Amino acid sequence: MSPSECLSALQAELGDAVVSLGAQIVGRRFADWSGLPAAAPLALVRPRDTAEVARALAVCRRFGQPVVTQGGLTGLAGGACTGANDVALSLERMNHIEAVDAVSATMTVQAGATLQAVQDAAAAAGFMFPLDLGARGSCTIGGNLATNAGGVRVIKYGMARDQVLGLQAVLADGSVLDGMHKMIKNNAGYDLRNLMIGSEGTLGVITRAVLKLRPQVADSATAWCGLGDYADVARLLGQAQRRLPTGVSAFEVMWPSFIGYMFDHVAGLRSPLDTRHDFYVLLESDGAGQAQHAQVFEAFLGEMIEEGVIENAALAQSQSDAAAFWRIRDSTADFPILMPDLIAFDVSFPIADIGRAAQQTDAALRTRWPDSTVLTYGHLGDGNLHLIVQVPGGGQATADAVEALVYGIVRQYRGSVSAEHGIGAKKRDVLGHTRSAAELAAMRAVKYALDPCGILNPGKVLPAD
CATH class of the missing domain: 3.30.70.2740 (Alpha-Beta Plaits)
Incomplete structure (x- = not known):
């Protein structure tokens, strides 16, 4: 069947308000931040709910039409880049925060909601959504889950998959996996939720999710530390995890090459220390009570200096100090320009x-x-x-x-x-460096079982067989 037949069928099924063709999609970006080439697709489908996603995929499956799902296009592996023969499925219209359940500490959201919107909605309700990364204002929850995003809080709160209780996703044939559960314990058969998370749109299209919320952090203690060697860095991590009552919420390590380059090339950065070191650590710990937590954190830093683990340290005295420390680490956003x-x-x-x-x-x-x-x-x-x-x-x-x-x-x-x-398109040929032949075979078997025609994000994740 020709692509034109599929496009006609999509328009007949969903209408011009959802399906755009040709000149209607000129001027949009269809590449992520990976730098890999992309082309304008045959069509842009912008569904308004899960039912329209299901109808679109059912049509594309019937015609064997490749589909690439897109969120905020902030990925770095080429997973959302489209080719000239693809249909782009954008979830930008499905961006609603549907509900916050204060009793179960959950939030129900559509996949097109930005991470920033989810964080703000959680804060407004007196909670915290801990997943955090630099692209928070643009990246979407669907993309975060499809790539199993990490960010700077993984050490305490885990990856994106650790923030999800329930999930809704549409399979290649248009059938809907409706697992929008709010239970922490759910051992009812195979975990299809975690099968979808991290699959990068190759097994199904994530449309909605039930997210776990955490108690709002009362305060954070932040320090910028200089250390002499990697053994001391590892020792500081271990000691902080053992001796800080509320644990470690961030532990960012920077080598001198990174620090020197950033201070030389990014305007407005100021070194927190007047001494040079072989390693720099941005250490942060979330607390429950400001005064007591700050005292414990400062005492711990003093002990680490006395024991020779830390050579020098600057303790943030205010939120603006902490933000200045984080600005150094987050200056990586300037890399594409520099x-x-x-x-x-x-x-x-x-x-x-x-x-x-x-x-x-x-x-x-x-x-x-x-x-x-x-x-x-x-x-x-x-x-x-x-x-x-x-x-x-x-x-x-x-x-x-x-x-x-x-x-x-x-x-x-x-x-x-x-x-x-x-993995996307960028790393598919080196996936075998990390996964065994048996693991790759199992992945291909799962892909074939759920998407036998191979229409979902073809050429991504799995290397050529």
Whole structure:
């Protein structure tokens, strides 16, 4: 069947108010932040509810028409990029916060709601939604769940999948999985909720979710620490987790390469310390009572300095101080402007191996490309390492060589090629570095069972068989 027949059937089924063609979709962006190429799709479908998503997919399944689901287009792996033969399914209209249940501490939302909107609605109701990342104002809950997003609070609250109790999703044939439950305990058969989360739109389209809310944090204590070696960084993490009564809510580690580059290139950043160190840690702990929590946190920092774990530290005395500390870490948002040809990595290692793996990777890159810029930072508490590489004058062949080197080291340490941004199109050919042949075969079997015609996000996640 020709694509034109499918487009006609979509318009007949859903109408011009939902289905846009040709000149009607000119001027929109259809690529995410990965830098991978994308093209305007054959059609843009903007459903208003789950029923319209189901009707659209049923038509596309009948005609074998590929469909790419899109949220806020803030992904970094190319998972939402469309090709010229695709139909784009945007959930931008399905953006409502449907309900907040204060008794069960849950929020029911549509998948097109932005993360910021969910956080604000939770705060207005006296709760907190802990998932947080820099693209909060643009990224959507559906995209967060489809990629199993992480962010800066994973160490205490977990990944996106840990924030969900129930889920609604539409399968490739238009059937609806309606698992909008509010129970924490639900061992009734296979966990289809977690099968959908992290599947990047290849198994189904997430349309609604029941999110877990947490008690609002009364206060946070934040410190900027300078340390002498990675062993001390790991020791600080362990001691903070053991000795701080409310635990660690953020533990961001930055290597000197990252700090030096940011202070040199981003206006308005100020170093919290007047001393130089081999490692810098942004440590934060959520508390229940401001005065007592601040005292315990400050005493802990003093003990770590006395024990020689921390060389120097600055304690945030106000929310503006804490925001200034976080501004240094969040300055990564300027990377696309500062380094438009950067090669970015989002990988993970066992925490015990991160220091050694980072040092090995940095040395190997600088040896092979002496003029390269290599910046290292990460959420150490959850094993997530970010690496930014720029090779002056390097083209695609250089980028391929850099990726082969870095992912080779990831494989050596049995790490993961994707810590929190998914596989998409960008990493599908290195998925085998992280997953065994048996695991890949099981993934293909699941994909075929739920989407036998292969219409959902083709060419993403799974490598070519």
